Amino acid sequence: STSHTYTVTARDARDNESARSAPVTATTQPGGGDPGGYAKVGYFVQWGIYGRGYLVKHLDTSGAAAKLTHINYAFSNIHPTQHTCMNGVNKATTPNPQDPNQGDGAGDAWADYEKGFSAAESVDGVADTWDQKLAGNYNQLKKLKAKHPHLKTLISLGGWTYSKYFSDAASTPAKRQAFVKSCIDMYIKGDLPATGGRGGPGAAAGVFDGIDIDWEWPGAEGHPGNHVSPQDKNNLTLLLQEFRTQLDALSATTGKKYLLTAFTPADPVKIDAGWDLSKIFNYLDFANVQGYDFHGAGSDNSWEPNRTGHQGNLHLDADSPYNPDFSVDKAVRHYLDRGVDPRKLTIGLAYYGRGWQQVTDGGKRGEWQDAKGAAPGDFPEEAGTRGYKNIASRVPGCTVHHDEQSVATYCYTGNNGQWWSFDDPWSIGKKTDYIKANRLLGAMVWEMSGDDGSLTTAMHNGLR
Numbered sequence: 306s307t308s309h310t311y312t313v314t315a316r317d318a319r320d321n322e323s324a325r326s327a328p329v330t331a332t333t334q335p336g337g338g339d340p341g342g343y344a345k346v347g348y349f350v351q352w353g354i355y356g357r358g359y360l361v362k363h364l365d366t367s368g369a370a371a372k373l374t375h376i377n378y379a380f381s382n383i384h385p386t387q388h389t390c391m392n393g394v395n396k397a398t399t400p401n402p403q404d405p406n407q408g409d410g411a412g413d414a415w416a417d418y419e420k421g422f423s424a425a426e427s428v429d430g431v432a433d434t435w436d437q438k439l440a441g442n443y444n445q446l447k448k449l450k451a452k453h454p455h456l457k458t459l460i461s462l463g464g465w466t467y468s469k470y471f472s473d474a475a476s477t478p479a480k481r482q483a484f485v486k487s488c489i490d491m492y493i494k495g496d497l498p499a500t501g502g503r504g505g506p507g508a509a510a511g512v513f514d515g516i517d518i519d520w521e522w523p524g525a526e527g528h529p530g531n532h533v534s535p536q537d538k539n540n541l542t543l544l545l546q547e548f549r550t551q552l553d554a555l556s557a558t559t560g561k562k563y564l565l566t567a568f569t570p571a572d573p574v575k576i577d578a579g580w581d582l583s584k585i586f587n588y589l590d591f592a593n594v595q596g597y598d599f600h601g602a603g604s605d606n607s608w609e610p611n612r613t614g615h616q617g618n619l620h621l622d623a624d625s626p627y628n629p630d631f632s633v634d635k636a637v638r639h640y641l642d643r644g645v646d647p648r649k650l651t652i653g654l655a656y657y658g659r660g661w662q663q664v665t666d667g668g669k670r671g672e673w674q675d676a677k678g679a680a681p682g683d684f685p686e687e688a689g690t691r692g693y694k695n696i697a698s699r700v701p702g703c704t705v706h707h708d709e710q711s712v713a714t715y716c717y718t719g720n721n722g723q724w725w726s727f728d729d730p731w732s733i734g735k736k737t738d739y740i741k742a743n744r745l746l747g748a749m750v751w752e753m754s755g756d757d758g759s760l761t762t763a764m765h766n767g768l769r
Contacts, residue, residue, distance in 0.1 A: 343746065343748075344746045345373045345747055345761075346373070346374065346377060346748070346749040347364075347375070347377070347761070348753065349378055349446075350754065351378065351379060351380065351417060353752070354420075354442065361445035361449055362422075362427060363754075365452060367761070369756065369758075370449055370456060371453060372765035373761070374455065374747070375459060376449075376456060377517045377593075378459070378460050379464055379519070379752070380462065380463060380519065381463075381488070381491075383468075383469070383470040389483060390484070392418075392491060392497060393412070393500045393504065394500075395412065396410055396412060397411060397413075401605075402607070403607060405529045408466040408467045408469060409469070415441065418504060418509065419440060420440060420441045420442075421440050428448035428452060438508040439495075440503055444512075447512050457514040457515065457564060458514055459564055459566060460492040460516055460517065461517040461519045462488065463518065463519040464519045464521065465521050465527065465528055468520050468531055469530055469532055471523065472523070472532040472533060472540070475541060475544040476536070482551075485548050486551060488516060489555060493516070493552070493555065494507065494555075495512060496508070514561075514563060515590070516552070516564070517567065517568065517593075518567040520568075521568070523537035523541045523580070524537040524578035541580065541581070542581045542584045545567070548565050564590045566592065568592070569595065570595050571633070571636035573629075573635070573636070576640070582640060582645055583644065591650065593653060594633075594637065594640065594650055594651065595653050596617055596633045596655070596736075597616050597617040597653055597728075598655075599615060599617060599618065599632070600613070600614025600616050601616055601689060602676070603689060606688075610678040611675060611677070611678075612661075615672075615713040615715065616659045616726040617633065617713065619711065619713070619732070619736055620632050620633075621711065622708065622710065623710060632711070633739070634739070637652065647744045649746060650745050651740075651748055651749045652736065652740065654728050654733055654748050655727060655728045655751060656692065656750055656756050657693060657727065658693060660679065660700070661679065661689070662679070662723050663677035664676045664722060664723065664724040666719070670706055670717050671724040672708070680724075680725065683699075692754060692756075693757065696725055700725065703717065704717060704718070714727055728760065729759075730763035733767060734763055737767025737768050747768055
């Protein structure tokens with residue numbers, strides 16, 4: 306934040322000057338940050354309202370909404386043939402994570418804006434009616450913002466499963482212009498496709514304050530089947546420029562500032578392949594740097610099923626057998642060494658764990674040891690992942706350990722048992738110290754349903 310102090314004097318036609326007024330100090334905040342000057346960005350996932358039973362209301366009742374500065378809503382898909390922002394469909398992704406067409410044409414308009422919430426489920430205790438043009442999570446976000454006016458909400462485009470067609474949408478000037486216009490019309494102006502008696506022109510106006518680009522990954526490997534081009538890096542810069550241009554043009558008519566952010570990789574190879582760090586921050590308000598998923602088995606054991614590893618360590622672990630390996634600090638240094646303003650970066654925190662089973666102790670309490678695949682997860686289709694709040698309750702006997710050197714939390718049930726890597730209040734405290742020491746903008750969270758309250762409290766207390 307920047308403080309400016311003003312005093313005022315008056316001068317008449319004869320050049321007589323009054324006494325100075327009392328000083329007035331005004332403080333400007335970067336990127337919609339809170340008065341403490343730190344951004345605290347939480348992802349709310351569309352599907353959280355189902356098996357996780359996590360509603361927008363819970364952001365309020367848990368106290369999280371009062372602590373966060375931004376909420377990113379995950380995710381909007383990209384139309385497979387028109388290459389525009391897509392909604393108004395109710396089509397599930399296919400169950401196979403290796404399916405190259407897993408996310409094609411998928412979406413959940415029901416969760417987004419069709420579903421009626423009861424009074425008990427609603428942020429303000431008022432039930433949705435059958436004839437509202439806006440219901441679902443979007444309407445709940447609007448109610449949440451009314452209750453917490455400091456909050457900024459962004460629609461997140463893409464994600465792991467919905468990034469397949471980003472390369473196409475960014476490929477030519479005409480495509481970029483059409484894609485950006487479609488996203489602004491749909492999510493900023495609020496022109497939702499009519500479906501189930503909901504939606505229509507302006508139905509979602511006022512829900513979103515900006516757009517978050519979650520392209521995983523330009524110029525690099527992502528979900529099987531993703532379209533990737535050597536031109537992605539340059540085209541991404543041009544796409545961000547087009548978003549900034551059209552958002553600013555809208556600002557000129559509404560008087561409102563619209564945010565543009567991105568989720569960016571921790572892997573230096575992926576950063577260099579897709580993100581022109583000398584240019585993109587001319588258009589982005591800030592970037593949320595991935596601070597997790599450094600290691601994991603994968604739900605179908607397609608990733609690293611045979612060896613445990615920290616998924617979100619702050620520093621490189623001297624004992625890691627991987628070369629190269631990853632850390633939050635290694636990622637941040639890559640950005641800063643290339644001239645990125647630290648106040649344009651947040652680092653990601655994991656409100657979930659990644660776990661393995663049948664893990665050998667190895668005299669290292671399971672760290673970097675042999676394993677036999679993903680541990681059971683919160684849901685059958687999510688082997689190897691559990692929300693933070695479910696690790697202690699559903700993995701009995703998992704003793705928590707803190708690796709002081711790499712700043713990583715893990716728990717282990719003992720030889721041939723389960724081993725889980727996650728963030729906890731201890732590691733979040735260390736990471737918020739790091740954020741402050743390096744003058745970063747703040748922290749981002751994936752994702753809010755995993756919290757028992759202690760993680761957001763730790764982040765908030767650490768970033769006062």
